Amino acid sequence: MQSFSLQTEADTLALGARLAPILAAGDVIALTGGLGAGKTSLARGLIQSVLGPCEVPSPTYTLVQCYDLPGYELWHCDMYRLKQPEDGYELGFIDAFEEAVCLIEWPDKLGDLMPADALSIHIDFEGDGRIARLSGFGDRLG
């Protein structure tokens, strides 16, 4: 496990940016942490580091937002409003888990549909800032 202290939102965006080049199609990332922890901010940092200052809305209502990044398609997902894990089939997760990079907020809502070997990023509140704990990445982040 690797820990990263994120004192400001800019640090969260920067950690997201560091992830962009080390991910590959087939990676599934469980992005956990309480309401407002900074999960969407991390995803935004990743996407904007590649696409520039584009809009990266929270997928709260759409559940999934797809981005064509060079090298892989990124699915940014927020499962908070998913009613039951089975609804994940209709969203196309089974193929996406194989073919895209999936960054999933509130992954517990997918229950057993989540791959057992998913990577994990957990963000906790720490003072005015946050701390991110990454597991499963091995030495990918150097």
Ligand SMILES: Nc1ncnc2c1ncn2[C@@H]1O[C@H](COP(=O)(O)OP(=O)(O)OP(=O)(O)O)[C@@H](O)[C@H]1O
């Ligand atoms: N390291 C940080 N320090 C302080 N504030 C931060 C940090 N990272 C993000 N924030 C702020 O936290 C707030 C919530 O961020 P964000 O929407 O990304 O959270 P979230 O985990 O996706 O929430 P939700 O569970 O509602 O989806 C934003 O105002 C953002 O600017």
Ligand SMILES: [Mg+2]
């Ligand atoms: Mg969010």
